[in-house]
Amino acid sequence: MSAPRLAHVLIGRDSGVYKMAYREWGDPCNSRVLLCVHGLTRNGRDFEVLAKEMARDFRVVAPDVIGRGESDWLRDPMGYQLPLYVQDILVLIARLNVTQLYWFGTSMGGLIGMLLAAMPGSPIRKLLLNDVGPVLSSVALARIGEYVGKAPPFPTREAAEAYIRAVSAPFGLHSDAEWAFLTDVMLKADGAGWCLNYDNGIAAPFRQTINGQDMDLWSYYDRIVCPVLLIRGNQSDLLSVEVACAMSERGPRAKWLDFDGVGHAPTFQHADQISVAADFFRAA
Structure with missing residues (x-):
């Protein structure tokens, strides 16, 4: 599998014009597009392993949502909103240049997908929501708020990985190689060491939320x-059993798997x- 193709698209905001980066895997002429969108502080590189599998059947595209990864940072941080x-x-x-696509969204990426899927005429034909739904636990939001935008600079890569392992402990068991990858996705050199590659302004x-x-977004979910x-x-701690059960019974009646x-x-x-994920998106 060849390396992903990195490109940029110009985004217009009230505060200016910005470049949003995205990566592509697979045949660029394939009309079957799988759009993968990451969580709050992460970026499109999270999907490299998934993309290598899915690129056999799909043109896989993973953006760095503005303010993250290779994308520009906003001049006005209040523009970091769904x-x-x-x-x-x-x-x-x-x-x-597509009129329909498939969507894989982790956390924030799932919320973006949910809002887009709820719109009349939405291009989304299948939607995978990775550990996120129309109700976001206040406890989990408070936990995330304890570390978002507060990471210190790291003198060594080892110190950075120790931090990522600590704040990302809910990811579950991973090998040392997997933790190294999940850390490298998030790092950039800053001259004196390492820092996380997202705008603390997000x-x-x-925190206003x-x-x-x-947080209640049922009015969007029910329109999907x-x-x-x-x-x-x-x-x-973000998506409760009760909310997941309700999601399987109302609106689009999601198929649910733990x-x-x-x-x-x-x-x-x-x-x-x-x-x-592969079985869901490949099924007719």
Whole structure:
């Protein structure tokens, strides 16, 4: 499998024009497009292992949502919000020149997909929600808020990996090689050592959502009409069993599957997790 193709698309915001990076795997002429969108502080490289499998059948595209990875940072941090991410992704979809696609969304990426799938005329034909739903636990939001935008600079790569392992412990068991990959995805050199490759400004609007109450997006979920696969870590503090059960009974009536020994969120670095996604997207 060849290395992914890195490209950029121009995004227009009130505060200026920005470059949003994205990676592609597979045949660039393939009309079957799988769009993979990452979580709050991570980036599109998270999907490298999944993409290598799915690229046999799909043109796989994984953006670095603005403010992360190889994408530009916003001048106004209050622009790091879900409705504006949806607009950015629509620009990317126009660049890809497709009218329909499949969506894999982890955490924040799932929320973006849920909002887009709820829109009349949505291009999404199948939606995989990775450990996220229309109700976000206030407890989990508070936990995430404790570390988002607060990472110190790291004098060594080893110190950075120790930090990633600590804050990402809910990912579950991974080999040393897998932890090294999950760390490298998040790092960039800063001259004196290493730092995380996202704008700390993403924390500003995120913390405004932490008010001691759960976030409720049922009005969006209930409008989704495409098939939905809901993946949940069975130790997740973001997506409760009660919410997952309700998601299987209302709106698009998601098919629901738990992964044992995982919290928020499954990383899809492992063959058993990847096969679940592959079966869902490849099925007629």
